[in-house]
Amino acid sequence: MKTSRLILLTTLVLATALFFVFDLDRYFSLDFFKTQQAAIEAWRDARPVAAALGFFAVYVAVTGLSLPGAAVMTLAAGAIFGLGWGTLIVSFASTIGATLAFLASRLVLRDTVQARFGDRLRAINEGVAKDGGFYLFTLRLVPVFPFFVINLVMGLTPIRTWTFYWVSQLGMFAGTVVYVNAGTQLAQIDSLSGILSPGLLASFALLGVFPLIAKKLVEVVKARKIYARWHKPARFDRNLVVIGAGAAGLVSSYIAAAVKAKVTLVEKHKMGGDCLNTGCVPSKALIRSAKLLSHMRRSQEFGIRSARAEFDFADVMERVHAIIKTVEPHDSIERYTGLGVEVIEGRAKIVSPWEVEIARNDGGHETLSTRSIIIAAGARPHVPPIPGIEDVGYYSSDTIWTLRALPRRLLVLGGGPIGSELTQTFARFGAAVTLIVKGERIMPREDAEVSEMVMARFRAEGIDLRTGHETRRFVVENGEKILIAGHQGQEVRIPFDVLLVAVGRAAQLKGYGLEALGVPTGRTIEVNEYLQTSFPNIYAAGDVAGPYQFTHTAAHQAWYASVNALFAPFKKFRADYSAIPWATFVDPEVARVGLNEQEARAHNIPFELTRFDIADLDRAIADGEAHGFVKVLTVPGKDKILGVTIVGEHAGDLIAEYVMAMRHGLGLNKILGTIHIYPTLAEANKYAAGEWKRAHAPQKLLEWVGRFHGWRRGRPDSATRAERRSGDFRNRPSSSRN
Incomplete structure (x- = not known):
């Protein structure tokens, strides 16, 4: 941490500590102001300018340090200075203090928070950069969150300081008027709850609908601006x-x-x-x-x-x-x-x-x-502009279906879902298929072990898998089509008869x-x-x-x-992408919903991993498809599902149970408690949930339960412990039927 930040942080902590150590908060209570009201008013009458400036400075310090007491001081401003001057003083003092707290948060905390949680905060940062003023205005109008929290949190975002200042000034004004007006009646108020008179409650109710009104007004203004050059028909076909x-x-x-x-x-x-x-x-x-x-x-x-x-x-x-x-x-x-x-x-x-x-x-x-x-x-x-590609001719995922003769040598560019599926498919028909991938593995959106499992199957089926190859150009020499690719600093020549371009869609x-x-x-x-x-x-x-x-x-x-x-505008729904599944129909099939390991690590999202190997599943063994796994990511210590990857036969069908669970907030305990037909591949989902449950078994409780059962058998506690040592269930191999 830079020296300036350390000094500022030390100063803020020390000032806050002194405030509470010396019990200064007693001076910011309603009772104190009521008992001292006459003396304060006499001081104001004797030195009006000094009183106003002193009150202003204290108010700025309280809000700038995020100390308790701002609400009481706002009431006191009404009692001491009246509605007009009280509103003026508090409006500027509160905004300046809030801006100081905002700047302190930005200087001391923002870089650290953004460096650690930047990926997770990207959507929030983009939203604040685009509509931060409106969000802040809404928060100021309706004090659902304490203002000091808003000050500190906004300091962590990219909102501009000037925007923060003027929006805060404007947004807090209505609430300031309400509180200052309540303060003018301070002599009749015995507690903070006393300000909730029918009139003031109506004022706060109006404050509550202000954001909705403001939002509608913003939408109307934006719509008028964007539609300004167009004539809207009076009637529609x-x-x-x-x-x-x-x-x-x-x-x-x-x-x-x-x-x-x-x-x-x-x-x-x-x-x-x-x-x-x-x-x-x-x-x-x-x-x-x-x-x-x-x-x-x-x-x-x-x-x-x-x-x-x-x-x-x-x-x-x-x-x-x-x-x-x-x-x-x-x-x-x-x-x-x-x-x-x-x-x-x-x-x-x-x-x-x-x-x-x-x-x-x-x-x-x-x-x-x-x-x-x-x-x-x-x-x-998408067909990239590779030199010579038009000379050799090519097929895409749109045109490959016009083929009627099996290519002798098929060259496939692209190791995503389309390229991978068609590579294996044509190879199984007997074509000599070469798959060119620029990266080090196919299906790069999946975990590395998933890619490796599919690549191993590709190689076993005779596919020429060329990873780390950069496509440079195509040439035709003596009637033969050739790809010139770069690999480890060398040029590689790959002859082919038919080219399939599968590098994505635009x-x-x-x-x-x-x-x-x-x-x-x-x-x-x-x-x-x-x-x-x-x-x-x-x-x-x-x-x-x-x-x-x-x-x-x-x-x-x-x-x-x-x-x-x-x-719209009567009702609108936000699109929900919380549980979007997909599958790649290679063999072994790959299906996923939510996060996988590489995404969770890339975004610094903590997770707990549970895995069940389909090789242990009775139905998979009977079908001759005893390979693959179910991998579940959960919130650490909880059964809430963050994401699931399934590799194996009918993975695209098996994933549906997890999609439903994530969509409706069901955890692994619910899946474990659901009856699955035996023998089916769907049991893999239950057994994965069982693996999670086994890892979270309450061991201490189970020890006491073991003692209870020993007692019921009439066996002494020492014998029970010996039995546990010789036959501890935790060390026994698990069976897929258990």
């Missing part, structure tokens, strides 16, 4: 227009129709979006066929001497497209029209905050006015009017906690809004976006 018929768009329009709103859904390409046509459905269909082949190769593990399969990759791909066709009616125009949604095939462009221009695929044009708009435009594969931000409106965007459209853009009646949901690119998250967001769009 629609309650809601939804752009994009992927998961977010379909759910949004479905909800709108369900509550009898007039809704139009616009889709320029295919209903169902990426998930149905190029993502979840086709990839899982292909993975299933590949998994069948992998099981046949393992036939001897299941007591089958030999098993072989003949297949044509074109037939496999035909099955994939047949499955898409089977699922298609769920997301079809006919179904949504039947539900009450107007579906238009065409391109939508937002031309004003309340108008959407639609160019129909059949050549028609129309413009619809609407109260609200939801943007659910989705995302597209939100669709262009082509439907965001630029003309001036809606802020980054990697995604910027939205608030209600999924509103900078225009309060325009919302975004799904991949285009982030922060997750999952079909189930898009549907989850769609509920909030549609309900808010249809019922």
